[in-house]
Amino acid sequence: MTTAPGLKDYLATRRSIPAFQMCEPGPGQAEIEEMLTLASRVPDHGKLAPWRFIVYRGEERGRISADLARLALEAKPDLSEEMIKVENTRLTRAPVVVAVVSTAAPHAKVPEWEQIMSAGAVCLNLLMAANALGYCSNWLSEWFAFDQRAFPVLGIRDNEKVAGFIHIGSPQVPPTERPRPALSDIVTWVGSDS
Incomplete structure (x- = not known):
């Protein structure tokens, strides 16, 4: 079997x-x-x-970030000045944010579970599609992904769920590696390769 070295190298270092x-x-x-066309191939x-x-x-x-900050303050009137600044920049940190909505x-x-996993696959494909076009990306789900009060502000319908917010832009710093799980901690082998 031949391998695609570019894809293998990318997956080994994706961050x-x-x-x-x-x-x-x-x-x-x-x-x-x-990117969205590529992300849809799941x-x-x-x-x-x-x-x-x-x-x-x-x-x-x-505008949407300001509305989210207002909702955050309604829920927690004692928010610190630092957290208010964070709330006011929720969607402005990256040049583009894409909500993947299940x-x-x-x-x-x-089964619904399979449909939900398909939305998760779209999120990962969108991260990789952004990288393939030379951009960096990050998959986030913050409080407003789960707070239905924020759904009208974000354009999400009552019967929908947020699979993730994919932030896309250019990096200010190079990516750093983080610890990954050891295969011995996450793999169960059943049978042999004979």
Whole structure:
């Protein structure tokens, strides 16, 4: 069997850059559309496409971040000044943020769990698609991914769930490695290779 050395090398070194360490330039519309096309090429039992994208870019990111900060203050009026600054920059840390929204629903043949995992696969594919086009990326799910009060602000419907917010931009610093689990801690072998 032959291997694709470029892909193997990429997977061996793939890293996320924290969103607060991203800067311009970010991808333009044509590049974003290419990323979303690549991200959509995931296992999808029943061809349901049980996910959709919301792309946040430009000035709207600041307006939405301010609305999220207001919601955060309503929930916790004693937020520190530092946390208020954090809330006000939720969607402005990276030039582009893409919400991957799970639209999983009961289906006669396809379990909801499989549909949800398909949305997770889209998130990972989008990270890799951004990297393939020369950008850095980070998959985040913060408090507003789980707080339905934020859904109207973000354009998410009541019957949907956020699989993740994918932040995309250019790196301010090179990625650093982090500890990875030892295979002996995460693998169970059943049978032999004979």
